[in-house]
Amino acid sequence: MLILVSERDDDIQFGGEVATAAKLNFKHAKSPKEAVSILGKAKGDAMANAMIFADLSQSGQLKDFQDALSTYIGKEKNKVSPNNVHFIGAEHLSEKDLLGCFNMFGHFIIRNYGDPKEAGRHYGRIVQGYRGNDEIKVSSLLSDSGSIRIIKLKNSTEKSAFIDQVREYLSNETSFVERSIFVIINAVDELLMNAIYDAPTTQSGKEKYSMTLRDTPIDLEGQQSVELQMGYDGEYVAFTVVDRFGSVNKTKLLSKVFASYMEEEYQVDLSRAGAGLGLATTFRTGGSLLIYSKPKEKTAVTVFFKQTENYRDFKKQFKFISVHISS
Amino acid sequence: MPKASKPSATKKAAKSETGKSGAKSNVAAAQIELPSIIDESTVFDQYIGKPTGALMISCKKIARINSAGIRAWKGCFDHLDKNGISLTFVDCPPVVLQQVALFDNFLSGGTISSVLVPYLCQICGKSFEKHYTVSELKKNKCDFQPSKCDKCGAMAEFDDDFDIYTRLIE
Numbered sequence: 001m002l003i004l005v006s007e008r009d010d011d012i013q014f015g016g017e018v019a020t021a022a023k024l025n026f027k028h029a030k031s032p033k034e035a036v037s038i039l040g041k042a043k044g045d046a047m048a049n050a051m052i053f054a055d056l057s058q059s060g061q062l063k064d065f066q067d068a069l070s071t072y073i074g075k076e077k078n079k080v081s082p083n084n085v086h087f088i089g090a091e092h093l094s095e096k097d098l099l100g101c102f103n104m105f106g107h108f109i110i111r112n113y114g115d116p117k118e119a120g121r122h123y124g125r126i127v128q129g130y131r132g133n134d135e136i137k138v139s140s141l142l143s144d145s146g147s148i149r150i151i152k153l154k155n156s157t158e159k160s161a162f163i164d165q166v167r168e169y170l171s172n173e174t175s176f177v178e179r180s181i182f183v184i185i186n187a188v189d190e191l192l193m194n195a196i197y198d199a200p201t202t203q204s205g206k207e208k209y210s211m212t213l214r215d216t217p218i219d220l221e222g223q224q225s226v227e228l229q230m231g232y233d234g235e236y237v238a239f240t241v242v243d244r245f246g247s248v249n250k251t252k253l254l255s256k257v258f259a260s261y262m263e264e265e266y267q268v269d270l271s272r273a274g275a276g277l278g279l280a281t282t283f284r285t286g287g288s289l290l291i292y293s294k295p296k297e298k299t300a301v302t303v304f305f306k307q308t309e310n311y312r313d314f315k316k317q318f319k320f321i322s323v324h325i326s327s
Numbered sequence: 328m329p330k331a332s333k334p335s336a337t338k339k340a341a342k343s344e345t346g347k348s349g350a351k352s353n354v355a356a357a358q359i360e361l362p363s364i365i366d367e368s369t370v371f372d373q374y375i376g377k378p379t380g381a382l383m384i385s386c387k388k389i390a391r392i393n394s395a396g397i398r399a400w401k402g403c404f405d406h407l408d409k410n411g412i413s414l415t416f417v418d419c420p421p422v423v424l425q426q427v428a429l430f431d432n433f434l435s436g437g438t439i440s441s442v443l444v445p446y447l448c449q450i451c452g453k454s455f456e457k458h459y460t461v462s463e464l465k466k467n468k469c470d471f472q473p474s475k476c477d478k479c480g481a482m483a484e485f486d487d488d489f490d491i492y493t494r495l496i497e
Contacts, residue, residue: 178454179421179445179486182422193393214395265430265431266397274395277397277398281429310484315487
């Protein structure tokens, strides 16, 4: 079941298509209370697996939603997982606006749908692709016609050559304009850097390479292995980078992605070798992110880009960030 | 993938169009050119050396900047700014302007003197850039008129987000 809490026509079109693509029953609620009432009538798995999509772009809506849901959660503890709660908001979301939402929501959808139905089909396919799956594969996130390649890195020094391969792949096999290609390869670069240098943790959970310069060669064998999957279905290109640590901290990650570097100047943190900007710049330059993590086992981070005829449309494309933490 | 070019060995004396906050115009500046990729392997000292007084930085080759590159960039130019070096950035491509729009004080107190504005021909797919000084942008209020494609002769359109240019003239 998918419950949409919104009175906006574009959200209703979007939510309806998501439900169809993800093979979920669509329910429309005009208020958080109504959504909770629908949820309360569901039984067993239908209740536990229900997805809630909520428009919270007006002030006060978030509080209503929190109140309604916390009352409900109070009665039915652990029945609503953040993995199933999707925030729909305006273009300019900031950490300040969202800080209270990070624990309640797993998914943040920016309402620049373009065509709400098309955006809904894309998002629904992704929801269907990871729902109930323990293994994220690019093939399950793209339409059936997608072609997939898988590459494994043996050492961090191979990164540049990989990026060259990705650029070649995009130039030869897709119709992205050159500037979009540079944005995409930058995103892949960031995902690889994160998997190589930021994901590895010690047994006690401490970051292994927090002080290691990002051009230091690292062997990528065993648990440190990093895999890149790339797929293209004629409409979207997707890249998934998989590491074997499962060390994602959702709140920290979302704080960085939604931080405003215009309000507070970015200062180089000399106590860390990383910049802490990779996913933030990827998201801001147009990419959608799906982060799927199984703690202490693996993390798969996927970035999606829609193919457009020009860069202007590319930059304004529909986007979202989803963080799904598996139990 | 364009590889990082070797640092320009010669540092030419040049006149900056606008100095820091407009206060240091006509300062003779050392001129350097940054490589096509700014990332974890970029050693800024190789390109910049030890300037005194003023530095004019050509950004025309820059095609992409990753997060490690942003960190290295800020580390380098903040340090120069603290040491009283006046920074002027010339021929800034969209990728640099994008960082300026995302990060407060990305230019470490420096100024942009000129930009490369992207165009795309929807007929033949050719992309190219047109050079504008910031003074020209102010004069034409960032009204980027279609420009003739030299490959097919059709009129190519401005292909970017206006905001990153208009903020330069505000």
